[in-house]
Every structure is written in structure tokens, then in C-alpha cells.
Amino acid sequence: MAYPLAAWRPAIDVRQSRRTYTRAPLTQEQTAKLRRLCKDFRPFDDARVELIEDAGDLFTSDDVGYGRISGARTALVFIGRVKSPQSDLHVGYLGEAAVLEATRLGLGTCWTHRMYSASTVASHVALDYGERVVAASPVGFVPSAPSIGERLQTLSPAATERLPVAGIAESQCLTHSRGMYREPLEAVRRAPSPLNRQVWRFTVEDGCLCLTLAAGQEVTRCPKRIDAGIAMLHVDVAMAATGHEGKWETCGSAPVARWRPRLAVVDDIAEENDRRHPIYT
Numbered sequence: 001m002a003y004p005l006a007a008w009r010p011a012i013d014v015r016q017s018r019r020t021y022t023r024a025p026l027t028q029e030q031t032a033k034l035r036r037l038c039k040d041f042r043p044f045d046d047a048r049v050e051l052i053e054d055a056g057d058l059f060t061s062d063d064v065g066y067g068r069i070s071g072a073r074t075a076l077v078f079i080g081r082v083k084s085p086q087s088d089l090h091v092g093y094l095g096e097a098a099v100l101e102a103t104r105l106g107l108g109t110c111w112t113h114r115m116y117s118a119s120t121v122a123s124h125v126a127l128d129y130g131e132r133v134v135a136a137s138p139v140g141f142v143p144s145a146p147s148i149g150e151r152l153q154t155l156s157p158a159a160t161e162r163l164p165v166a167g168i169a170e171s172q173c174l175t176h177s178r179g180m181y182r183e184p185l186e187a188v189r190r191a192p193s194p195l196n197r198q199v200w201r202f203t204v205e206d207g208c209l210c211l212t213l214a215a216g217q218e219v220t221r222c223p224k225r226i227d228a229g230i231a232m233l234h235v236d237v238a239m240a241a242t243g244h245e246g247k248w249e250t251c252g253s254a255p256v257a258r259w260r261p262r263l264a265v266v267d268d269i270a271e272e273n274d275r276r277h278p279i280y281t
């Protein structure tokens, strides 16, 4: 099912990782909307998202460098097929769609790749052969102001501050085709990433927006391709919101993927016409 991606654009600006929850259950409407997303938004066959309604003590682990998630009763779990080469990308894309839908519904979230109990997840979700839980997020009501614990966790600017667009994209990305990539890059800058590592990098090649992943020391074992998938969703959402059509083509490792505008096809046709009928040039 095609989802109205543009409806998630405002959620990109207001989303922030929240780690303290009120224990209040989701409303029936919120639950139904999240369930519908999990069921209907399935563009890939190697990734899916499931909602666990009473997750109990799913988020229990104390994790050095991160802190604790408390009070969450409901969770989104992000599942991928181990052997599929693109599954981490797809988990990132779908997981972030669920996170933005939850944000749109007024709920808090926090991606986590390690602060949950795998055995508790397994008791709530039936995994098919070859599937594994790659990451999860609590989802629920949060106090409007961050708790003391949350404030301590985000005390260091490194935990939340973002690189400028120029730090993630070469300058041509900002000027190409009347600046059509500027707004999607702004949307990517706001994306979540483990320990806020912000590894997305962009270039323009053949009119396409190409996504690569910054090399460098791993600060966490979370696969960078999850971050790439999250960035790809943010680009799609911003493109839809600004009325641009196109689609991602996944590649190998560099670039990981390129977003090809549909307009380029029109440009190609125009070029072909110019070649065949020089009178018009």
C-alpha cells in the first residue's frame, strides 16, 4: 500500500529520542493506526515492523554511555531477514516510518539496537525462519519536559547537535536543479543515529542524489546501513512534501543508494529530441 509520505514531514522536525515514559497505554486510535502501518506499509519482503502492546519489562538493560529507558509498556520492533543484503537498509527505512507515524500521533520514541531483552521480544513476536530483531523502540506518552535522567543523557552537545548541511553534502547537492535537494538534506540532518554519529554523506552524480556512508571508527556495533535506510526515508518524505517524484535505487557499498528524479527521464527525452532534431537546440 502506498503511504502518504508527505504527512510525516512535520514529524521530522519535532521528533527527538525520549527515554522516560508515563506508563499510560496508547489510545485505541493510536494503536489501530500503528497496527495498520505495520500491516499495510510493506514495500520490502526482507523487513517488517511489529507493535507489541504490553511489552512488560522489554527495555530493562542499563547500558554504559546511554542510560535507561523507563516506563514504556508498548514497543515497536524492527525485524530483518539475516541473509538479505539490503535488509538493514530496509529495516532503517521501515523503522523510521513507524517512528515518524508515532511522532505524528503525539507519541515518544527512541530507536535502540541493544537496550531490549531479546527473549522478551521472542515471547511476543513470532519470527519466521531467517528473521531476527535488529532494533526496537519504546512508543508511548512522554512528559512534555524531559526528565532529569533524560537531560543528563543529552547533556553533552555531541548527543544531539547536528552537522550543518555542508558537513554531510558536497556543495553541488545544494545548487543542483534549482536546489531541489536542499530541503531533503535538511530533513536528513534531523534524522536519528546511534550516538548521534551522523554518517550520511551525499554527492550528485548524473543528476541523482547519491548516498554514501562516512568511513571511520565504529563507536557502536549498530550497522551503518540502518542509518542509511533512515536517511532514505527522510529524503523520500521531504521529496514528497516538496512535490518531487523519483525513487531510490540501491547499489553496492559506495554509493549505498541513489535517488533518481523522475524529471531526469524527461530531461533525457529532451536531450534525445535535441540530438535528433537540432532545429530545436
Ligand SMILES: Cc1cc2nc3c(=O)[nH]c(=O)nc-3n(C[C@H](O)[C@H](O)[C@H](O)COP(=O)(O)O)c2cc1C
Pocket (backbone or CB within 6 Å): 015, 016, 017, 018, 019, 066, 067, 110, 111, 112, 113, 114, 115, 135, 159, 160, 190, 191, 192, 193, 194, 195, 196, 222, 226, 227, 230
Ligand atoms: C539505529 C539507532 C540505534 C540507536 N540506539 C540507541 C540506544 O541503544 N540507546 C539509546 O539511548 N539511544 C539510541 N539511539 C538514539 C540516538 O542516540 C539518538 O538518535 C541521537 O543521539 C540523536 O538524538 P535525537 O534522536 O534526540 O535527535 C539510536 C538511534 C538509532 C538511529
